Amino acid sequence: MTRVVVIGGGLAGLMAAARLVDQGAEVTLVTFGIGGLQLSHGGFDVLGYTPERVDRPFDALDDFIAAHPDHPYARLGTQGVREGVAFACTFFGDLFVGNSERNWLLPTAVGALRPTYLASPTMIAADPRADHDPVVVVGLRQLKDFQADLIAGNLVKQQIPARAIVLDFPARIREADASGLTYARAMDRADYRADFADALRKQLSKGEKALIPAIVGHRTATAFTDLRDRLGSPLAEIPLPPPSVPGMRLNDYASRHLQDIRVRWILGSRVVAIHGHDRRASSVDVATSGHIIELKADAFVYAPGGFESGAISLDSYGKVLETHLGLPVQVPEGQLIGPDRTAEQPLFRSGLATDDHMRVLDQQNRPVFENLFAAGGVLAGAMRWSEKSGEGIAAASAVRAADAIGDLA
Amino acid sequence: MSTKKDPKSLTESERRQRDADRRKKVAVSQHGPKVLTLSLKEPDVFAAQQLNRASLDHCVKCTICETACPVLAVTPLFSGPKYVGPQAERFRHGESVDHSLDYCSSCGLCTLACPQGVNIAELNSMARAVMKADHMPIRDFLIGETVLMGKVMTPIAPIANAALANKPIRIAMEKIIGVHRDAPMPTAQSQSFVSWAKHHKRPAGPAPRGPVVFFHGCAGGYFEVQTSIHTVEVLEYLGFEVIVPTQGCCGLAQQSNGLFTQARKTVTKLCRQLRAAGQDLTIVSSSGSCAGMLKHEAHEIMGVDDPALIDVSTRTRETSEFLMELEDAGTLPHSFQRIDMTVPYHAPCQLKDQGMGMPAIRLLELIPGLKVVESGEGCCGIAGTYGLKKEKYDVAQAVGQVLFDMVIDTNPELAVCDTETCRWQISKSTGVPTVHPVSLIHRAYGLGD
Ligand SMILES: Cc1cc2nc3c(=O)[nH]c(=O)nc-3n(C[C@H](O)[C@H](O)[C@H](O)COP(=O)(O)OP(=O)(O)OC[C@H]3O[C@@H](n4cnc5c(N)ncnc54)[C@H](O)[C@@H]3O)c2cc1C
Numbered sequence: 020m021t022r023v024v025v026i027g028g029g030l031a032g033l034m035a036a037a038r039l040v041d042q043g044a045e046v047t048l049v050t051f052g053i054g055g056l057q058l059s060h061g062g063f064d065v066l067g068y069t070p071e072r073v074d075r076p077f078d079a080l081d082d083f084i085a086a087h088p089d090h091p092y093a094r095l096g097t098q099g100v101r102e103g104v105a106f107a108c109t110f111f112g113d114l115f116v117g118n119s120e121r122n123w124l125l126p127t128a129v130g131a132l133r134p135t136y137l138a139s140p141t142m143i144a145a146d147p148r149a150d151h152d153p154v155v156v157v158g159l160r161q162l163k164d165f166q167a168d169l170i171a172g173n174l175v176k177q178q179i180p181a182r183a184i185v186l187d188f189p190a191r192i193r194e195a196d197a198s199g200l201t202y203a204r205a206m207d208r209a210d211y212r213a214d215f216a217d218a219l220r221k222q223l224s225k226g227e228k229a230l231i232p233a234i235v236g237h238r239t240a241t242a243f244t245d246l247r248d249r250l251g252s253p254l255a256e257i258p259l260p261p262p263s264v265p266g267m268r269l270n271d272y273a274s275r276h277l278q279d280i281r282v283r284w285i286l287g288s289r290v291v292a293i294h295g296h297d298r299r300a301s302s303v304d305v306a307t308s309g310h311i312i313e314l315k316a317d318a319f320v321y322a323p324g325g326f327e328s329g330a331i332s333l334d335s336y337g338k339v340l341e342t343h344l345g346l347p348v349q350v351p352e353g354q355l356i357g358p359d360r361t362a363e364q365p366l367f368r369s370g371l372a373t374d375d376h377m378r379v380l381d382q383q384n385r386p387v388f389e390n391l392f393a394a395g396g397v398l399a400g401a402m403r404w405s406e407k408s409g410e411g412i413a414a415a416s417a418v419r420a421a422d423a424i425g426d427l428a
Numbered sequence: 429m430s431t432k433k434d435p436k437s438l439t440e441s442e443r444r445q446r447d448a449d450r451r452k453k454v455a456v457s458q459h460g461p462k463v464l465t466l467s468l469k470e471p472d473v474f475a476a477q478q479l480n481r482a483s484l485d486h487c488v489k490c491t492i493c494e495t496a497c498p499v500l501a502v503t504p505l506f507s508g509p510k511y512v513g514p515q516a517e518r519f520r521h522g523e524s525v526d527h528s529l530d531y532c533s534s535c536g537l538c539t540l541a542c543p544q545g546v547n548i549a550e551l552n553s554m555a556r557a558v559m560k561a562d563h564m565p566i567r568d569f570l571i572g573e574t575v576l577m578g579k580v581m582t583p584i585a586p587i588a589n590a591a592l593a594n595k596p597i598r599i600a601m602e603k604i605i606g607v608h609r610d611a612p613m614p615t616a617q618s619q620s621f622v623s624w625a626k627h628h629k630r631p632a633g634p635a636p637r638g639p640v641v642f643f644h645g646c647a648g649g650y651f652e653v654q655t656s657i658h659t660v661e662v663l664e665y666l667g668f669e670v671i672v673p674t675q676g677c678c679g680l681a682q683q684s685n686g687l688f689t690q691a692r693k694t695v696t697k698l699c700r701q702l703r704a705a706g707q708d709l710t711i712v713s714s715s716g717s718c719a720g721m722l723k724h725e726a727h728e729i730m731g732v733d734d735p736a737l738i739d740v741s742t743r744t745r746e747t748s749e750f751l752m753e754l755e756d757a758g759t760l761p762h763s764f765q766r767i768d769m770t771v772p773y774h775a776p777c778q779l780k781d782q783g784m785g786m787p788a789i790r791l792l793e794l795i796p797g798l799k800v801v802e803s804g805e806g807c808c809g810i811a812g813t814y815g816l817k818k819e820k821y822d823v824a825q826a827v828g829q830v831l832f833d834m835v836i837d838t839n840p841e842l843a844v845c846d847t848e849t850c851r852w853q854i855s856k857s858t859g860v861p862t863v864h865p866v867s868l869i870h871r872a873y874g875l876g877d
């Protein structure tokens with residue numbers, strides 16, 4: 020049986036582990052903390068801006084790849100991205116819905132319309148192209164991260180008929196300031212949903228669509244449809260800044276499922292070194308409390324995230340580093356940080372270079388180790404936030420790496 | 429401050445003034461004006477504590493710790509790890525800025541989940557020690573004295589057990605010392621582990637795998653005697669010589685109650701005792717949380733830098749972890765008898781905090797027929813001594829509720845968990861007998877009666 024160590028518990032690590040288990044590998048996943056998936060909006064981006072807004076990502080990808088030869092998508096090809104998306108759809112099942120190859124256009128917590136390829140089924144009714152229902156944005160006095168009037172105002176500026184209301188409806192008695200998660204935990208209970216539906220129904224007129232913060236249930240999968248049925252009006256969630264309940268639903272499902280299928284799960288310890296010779300990696304060192312454990316394996320998938328998780332960093336001498344294993348970093352040429360703060364900063368394209376199998380390359384474009392693969396935010400060449408490409412890169416590179424490991428065996 | 433007043437009678441503003449004065453004193457005498465005063469009374473032991481403090485700058489406010497906190501999930505009285513941890517720490521200069529901190533159970537799940545390496549739980553524990561320094565409830569002294577409790581209760585086990593099962597006595601205990609009347613209490617055993625070990629006959633002949641040291645902990649010495657016996661018998665069956673040095677407490681209960689001065693002495697003394705058994709030997713422990721105290725908490729929370737601790741911490745292995753090291757090296761015999769059963773398994777927070785995953789799951793599933801269902805819950809609520817306290821009892825029960833339901837639904841006959849206090853909590857709240865994983869291994873190797 021092929022033994023594989025996956026490093027990182029974000030979307031890339033989770034997808035790699037799942038694909039490897041499907042192939043019959045014995046997988047250990049080591050992650051220092053919980054990954055970025057739980058902070059996500061609950062959808063799955065493939066390509067949102069080039070910088071023009073993209074409607075059909077798979078129609079735009081060939082041109083995008085031609086224009087960005089150093090982008091991870093150029094290693095994966097349009098077909099590779101499709102395979103990644105297909106695998107994510109299979110893995111997450113009905114937690115995602117597609118829009119017949121088009122990007123959804125969904126309101127954010129500031130009322131901007133944001134493209135995403137797969138969406139949470141609790142959000143799709145918010146796409147303004149779906150109907151012409153007038154919108155009621157429902158704020159909660161005790162939830163400070165969701166300003167209904169700001170959102171409604173910005174929707175109106177985009178020609179969407181909208182008004183704002185604010186309910187005085189605490190998640191817990193006498194709690195003045197609650198997070199979306201506290202609300203979601205209350206919404207897990209049928210009695211709370213019933214009371215909430217009663218309070219909200221009184222404020223809605225016939226034909227109006229309610230857009231509420233993404234708080235409808237953390238662990239109860241049927242909470243959303245139940246609330247919508249009780250309300251009797253069209254309903255959609257708008258994602259909040261973290262703690263993001265839709266992101267938690269995805270992350271909880273994925274990590275729980277992988278542990279159930281017996282991926283060995285090591286949370287809270289950092290991989291601090293990789294060992295090998297003759298271009299073959301043989302083990303990694305994991306710094307658990309008190310002592311180092313050495314995990315031997317046949318292949319390694321390195322998915323530690325990018326700048327945002329600290330895996331790529333810039334030192335005080337202006338040198339860009341891969342923080343944990345000291346792997347060679349591909350850095351864009353020229354000035355890394357420009358004077359215009361709002362413009363694209365080339366620095367963020369820094370990361371690991373790979374071949375088409377996702378093997379990490381050194382400065383001479385040779386694999387550092389034949390059996391060391393990289394996936395996700397650590398890859399060089401992307402501007403994930405502005406392109407809205409993060410999940411597509413993570414899933415597709417993970418699938419490619421896992422399949423390459425399958426071919427090794 | 430010239431006159432010394434009983435700290436209990438200080439008003440809030442006097443207390444603040446006193447904290448500030450004291451801070452100044454330490455600031456000038458020790459570290460210059462920009463001092464980080466955390467452990468005011470022992471400013472020379474906190475290099476590791478300074479690192480905890482430095483880690484707060486890594487916080488990106490992602491809220492991942494909040495989602496992991498079991499206390500925040502059940503009560504609005506606590507403002508949560510991000511607030512009382514990195515956020516409040518920025519404003520602490522010796523004095524306490526947020527008293528809801530006392531609701532933190534020190535379960536450590538926030539630190540475990542944080543992807544940026546902020547030592548949130550460690551910061552909380554340090555800040556609590558400072559906050560409680562002058563008005564420590566007598567109860568918190570008493571429940572830190574775990575050895576004393578065992579020593580007193582063992583010779584009078586039937587009387588002690590009857591007393592602890594007696595409602596009026598428990599109500600009195602709650603009133604006088606603040607231990608909740610329904611909180612789980614250990615069952616005193618008529619024989620301590622040490623007295624068993626004295627009469628225990630080792631297998632004849634040399635031990636082919638050589639010696640290991642067994643660290644039983646206070647609970648394993650006085651209350652969970654059976655777990656300790658099973659561990660020794662399994663290790664001997666595997667061919668180890670088991671050395672049981674005279675040993676005291678690890679100080680975990682003192683540490684989690686903010687009694688750092690006492691806990692530092694206790695843990696350092698224990699490390700000397702464990703080292704006396706042999707300098708390079710592996711130390712095996714079936715007390716999940718006490719192993720964590722030795723491996724990292726004493727150093728990371730209390731800043732103990734004693735070389736004896738550093739040496740002991742690198743050699744300490746929790747029992748399932750140790751057995752899985754043998755398995756991974758291909759030397760664990762698979763001569764297990766079938767046990768056709770599904771068991772709920774809960775990994776205690778302080779075991780998860782050791783960052784080694786859950787070795788017990790893989791271990792138990794080596795037994796043919798045994799299916800393990802992991803609880804998926806962070807903490808059972810007890811968090812050492814937290815759930816015993818009358819003002820925390822309801823919070824602790826609410827924390828454990830989902831776990832209790834899960835245990836009963838999975839198997840009302842038997843549950844598995846690696847730490848003593850958590851087993852007491854689970855079995856008290858569910859009525860389901862709860863054992864250490866090693867007890868099932870013991871049975872599967874055919875070592876039971
Ligand atoms: C707040 C936020 C908002 C974002 N918004 C968007 C968006 O709108 N659109 C978009 O396309 N993308 C966005 N991104 C980026 C997107 O999250 C990522 O592109 C994608 O999820 C990357 O996943 P990953 O698995 O590569 O890395 P991550 O999710 O960062 O996971 C990496 C994991 O690896 C662990 N790890 C790191 N080093 C080690 C080590 N040495 N040993 C063990 N474990 C290690 C980390 O603790 C972490 O858990 C956002 C990211 C963040 C943080």
Ligand code: SF4
Nearest residue numbers: 487488490491493542
């Ligand atoms: S998880 Fe860590 S980085 Fe995130 S808010 Fe908590 S302390 Fe800060």
Ligand code: SF4
Nearest residue numbers: 497532533535536538
């Ligand atoms: S140690 Fe536990 S109770 Fe305390 S803040 Fe962290 S997660 Fe919450």
